[in-house]
Amino acid sequence: MIKACIFDLDGVIVDTARFHYIAWKRLANMLGFEFTEHDNERLKGVSRMDSLEILLSVGNITNLTHEKKLEYADMKNKWYVEYISTLTPADILPGAIEILEFLKSHNIKTAIGSASKNAMSILQGLKLEHAFDTIVDGTRIAKAKPDPQVFLTGAYDLKVSPGQCVVFEDAEAGIEAAIRGGMKCIGIGSPVQLGKADIVVPSLDKLNFDIVLSLDSITKQ
Ligand code: BG6
Ligand code: MG
Secondary structure, X not given: OOOEEEEOOEOOOEOOHHHHHHHHHHHHHHOOOOOOHHHHHOOOOOOHHHHHHHHHHHOOXXXXXXXXXXXXXXXXXXXXXXXXXXXOHHXXXXXXXXXXXXXXXXXXXXXXXXXXXXXXXXXXXXOOOOOOOEEEOOOOOOOOOOOOHHHHHXXXXXXXXXXXXXXXXXXXXXXXHHHHOOOEEEEEOOHHHHOOOOEEEOOHHHOOHHHHHOHHHOOOO
16 A cells, blocks of 8 residues: 655656756856757756766866866856745646645655755745655755665655655656665656656646555556
């Protein structure tokens, strides 16, 4: 029996990818190269410093000191924080509130499992800071997805075993993390990228919520 659902934040509950994109693009432009939306796809679910490494490789920028890299990541984050300060409950993605209500009415616990160090301010902007039983974010974990640490910490907080958890993810690295953690997972997005998930839907509002409850007894074909 499924006892808990763990939600990735960026791309599942709210679309912050566009803010990450404009902030990273601003940094790329400042460093003298272009950064496209296609390039940005590679950053989804990836930690801040790993994202910077990908961005620098797009611009063929090598030999930066660690201090310089931290300075650039910090600069990008300041811009990003400015952009996300505009978030309101109207930015919550369709289906998110409905599934949280559904899970609550079925006594299923909920968690956020996000790589972001900004998760708390995003949730505050959305007025969802009290909507989950626990929040595991980038400030609490050392290992980035695809390591399962973020989701296992969520299961630990909720006192449930990994096999009783369902993860909701929009990034390939997140699906991999759920699988490595021994959890069921629902991909939100395209089956091309998220094919390893137990179920893939284009968005939360397209999901048949009842399936979530019995996902532990469904074997992937
Ligand atoms: C993930 C995003 O949720 O958080 C990534 O999908 C982002 O794009 C990562 O790089 C880290 O976020 P932050 O807010 O700590 O820079
Ligand atoms: Mg995500």
